[in-house]
Amino acid sequence: MSATKANEEQGQTVRLDRAALKLDCGATLDHVELAYRTYGTLNKDKSNAILICHALTGDQHPAGNNPLTDKEGWWTQVVGPGSIIDTDKYFVICSNVLGGCGGSTGPHSDKPDGSGPYGLDFPVITIADMVRAQNLLIDHLGIETLFCVLGGSMGGMQVLQWAAAHGERVFSAVPIATSARHSSQNIAFHEVGRQAILADADFEGGRYFDSVNRPRKGLAVARMAAHITYLSEAALQRKFGRNLQDREEVTYGFDADFQIESYLRHQGMSFVERFDANSYLYITRAMDYFDIAAENGGNLAAAFKNSDTRFCVMSFTSDWLFPTSESITLVRALNAAGANVSFVEIESDKGHDAFLLDEPEMHATLSGFLASAAAARGLA
Amino acid sequence: MMIDPKSQAAGNLNGDRIDLQLIADRVAPNSKVLDIGCGDGALLELLAHQRGIDGRGLELSQSGVNNCVARGLSVVQGNADTDLSYYPDNGFDTVILSQTLQATQRPHEVLREMARIGERLIVSIPNFGHWRVRLDLLLNGRMPVTGALTASWYETANIHLCTLKDFTALCGVLNLQVESCITLSNGKARSLKGRPTRRANLMAEQGVFVLRRG
Numbered sequence: 001m002s003a004t005k006a007n008e009e010q011g012q013t014v015r016l017d018r019a020a021l022k023l024d025c026g027a028t029l030d031h032v033e034l035a036y037r038t039y040g041t042l043n044k045d046k047s048n049a050i051l052i053c054h055a056l057t058g059d060q061h062p063a064g065n066n067p068l069t070d071k072e073g074w075w076t077q078v079v080g081p082g083s084i085i086d087t088d089k090y091f092v093i094c095s096n097v098l099g100g101c102g103g104s105t106g107p108h109s110d111k112p113d114g115s116g117p118y119g120l121d122f123p124v125i126t127i128a129d130m131v132r133a134q135n136l137l138i139d140h141l142g143i144e145t146l147f148c149v150l151g152g153s154m155g156g157m158q159v160l161q162w163a164a165a166h167g168e169r170v171f172s173a174v175p176i177a178t179s180a181r182h183s184s185q186n187i188a189f190h191e192v193g194r195q196a197i198l199a200d201a202d203f204e205g206g207r208y209f210d211s212v213n214r215p216r217k218g219l220a221v222a223r224m225a226a227h228i229t230y231l232s233e234a235a236l237q238r239k240f241g242r243n244l245q246d247r248e249e250v251t252y253g254f255d256a257d258f259q260i261e262s263y264l265r266h267q268g269m270s271f272v273e274r275f276d277a278n279s280y281l282y283i284t285r286a287m288d289y290f291d292i293a294a295e296n297g298g299n300l301a302a303a304f305k306n307s308d309t310r311f312c313v314m315s316f317t318s319d320w321l322f323p324t325s326e327s328i329t330l331v332r333a334l335n336a337a338g339a340n341v342s343f344v345e346i347e348s349d350k351g352h353d354a355f356l357l358d359e360p361e362m363h364a365t366l367s368g369f370l371a372s373a374a375a376a377r378g379l380a
Numbered sequence: 381m382m383i384d385p386k387s388q389a390a391g392n393l394n395g396d397r398i399d400l401q402l403i404a405d406r407v408a409p410n411s412k413v414l415d416i417g418c419g420d421g422a423l424l425e426l427l428a429h430q431r432g433i434d435g436r437g438l439e440l441s442q443s444g445v446n447n448c449v450a451r452g453l454s455v456v457q458g459n460a461d462t463d464l465s466y467y468p469d470n471g472f473d474t475v476i477l478s479q480t481l482q483a484t485q486r487p488h489e490v491l492r493e494m495a496r497i498g499e500r501l502i503v504s505i506p507n508f509g510h511w512r513v514r515l516d517l518l519l520n521g522r523m524p525v526t527g528a529l530t531a532s533w534y535e536t537a538n539i540h541l542c543t544l545k546d547f548t549a550l551c552g553v554l555n556l557q558v559e560s561c562i563t564l565s566n567g568k569a570r571s572l573k574g575r576p577t578r579r580a581n582l583m584a585e586q587g588v589f590v591l592r593r594g
Contacts, residue, residue: 312449313456331456332466340434342449343456345442364450372452 035103036095053151193222220268232351417480509543
């Protein structure tokens with residue numbers, strides 16, 4: 001009881017002022033702020049810290065209550081007191097990514113010269129830049145080595161970047177439903193989303209913060225297209241089929257006749273309430289640029305050479321956005337590098353989003369992997 | 381043969397797989413071991429408990445892999461025929477293939493890859509030269525079904541069966557030295573220095589070979 005209370009007390013959103021950050025694009029951000037949240041207590045040895053990396057539209061609230069939406073965190077299936085990532089045992093950290101709109105420095109932030117928010121003047125950032133910023137946060141928290149870095153989708157990209165670029169700080173890594181490089185098809189989907197935003201008359205070259213209107217339609221369409229890629233044909237068919245929405249017959253018009261249309265429109269409209277269009281452009285771009293092998297002369301194994309990190313790679317059978325083949329490529333490279341790697345493909349028809357949902361086999365895998373890593377780390 | 385009672389509890393051994401303890405006895409403590417076709421991870425778990433090894437597994441069946449990882453073992457899903465080429469030269473001290481060779485597409489290539497990955501190989505195989513197998517075929521004219529080979533010809537995963545003699549002949553071709561061989565019959569183990577004898581080829585249900593690059 002008291003431990004849970006302590007967790008709640010520490011689960012506050014805090015801002016962090018850091019020194020200048022040099023970015024991949026060559027620009028430097030002088031004042032970077034990262035909004036982050038922690039759960040649990042850091043032990044005396046500082047050996048029980050877990051960093052959770054969020055996905056494209058996630059935030060720093062995986063567990064507990066999200067103060068902005070007043071809803072549950074996005075990974076309460078896995079994170080919490082007594083849960084798989086047990087906040088009574090581990091010190092869990094999650095930060096809003098650089099470029100995000102959950103309180104960290106991004107295109108919505110004010111420029112240092114006092115001329116208002118960046119908008120599209122914000123420098124283009126990469127996954128490596130996000131991880132550099134997280135590194136400063138871990139420095140700030142006085143932690144040398146993270147017990148585990150884990151995340152799904154874009155979160156998994158950050159996990160891989162951590163292991164490749166800062167492996168000495170990563171005892172174990174769990175990249176879920178992800179890839180060491182963004183595929184052509186995925187770049188294509190992102191481009192559709194970005195063009196929808198850019199084509200919205202209310203986008204105003206990214207300076208919509210000066211006006212009353214925001215590029216809601218463009219961002220909603222971007223979300224609708226992306227949302228389809230997070231699901232699977234089987235899941236859509238099961239959930240919606242060809243069912244009609246609040247009507248007996250089709251209307252021979254362009255209303256949302258079908259339930260799936262109504263569902264997607266709802267997804268789009270609720271998304272614009274919580275997400276910023278400029279951030280969406282920047283973060284999708286960061287994912288597009290991600291290619292760990294390219295940074296190592298095309299040799300993915302070279303990125304993980306001499307790695308002491310214990311890896312647990314997971315994919316889902318129906319995930320066509322980050323298919324199992326991407327994980328196999330990664331696993332083969334890790335094996336070639338002589339790394340300690342486990343790989344599990346989870347049977348699920350829920351598509352890419354399965355990693356956020358109730359997937360007992362994923363939970364059993366994660367639980368077993370963390371337990372053995374904890375024993376190896378002396379955290380038993 | 382001595383089986384440590386502690387290990388039996390840890391490794392979940394049963395009578396069908398006494399080759400596991402025999403293999404474990406031949407693995408150096410604290411060495412780096414790759415177990416190809418590791419199944420539910422019984423051998424890896426035994427080796428971790430008894431020998432403190434740094435173990436990795438490769439397993440074809442997804443349920444086997446998921447079980448292993450949930451038990452804290454480092455195992456990946458993969459195929460002995462296609463995935464060994466991704467492992468580095470000399471990445472392991474010992475490479476183990478227990479009761480799997482006969483189910484591979486190209487056993488000789490699998491052995492060649494194993495010898496590239498590790499200096500020392502431990503391979504256990506069912507012996508198709510066992511007298512009961514020979515007698516079955518001779519007297520009944522039907523493909524044998526025995527304790528070690530339980531499935532009928534049309535549903536068996538064992539597509540490349542061989543005798544102990546066949547196996548040592550292949551080792552010769554691949555320039556693999558037979559360091560020692562243990563034969564198993566009726567749950568009893570017999571240790572042999574070097575290659576199995578004619579008698580062993582007739583009497584053994586299984587053979588466990590310790591091989592070294594020549």
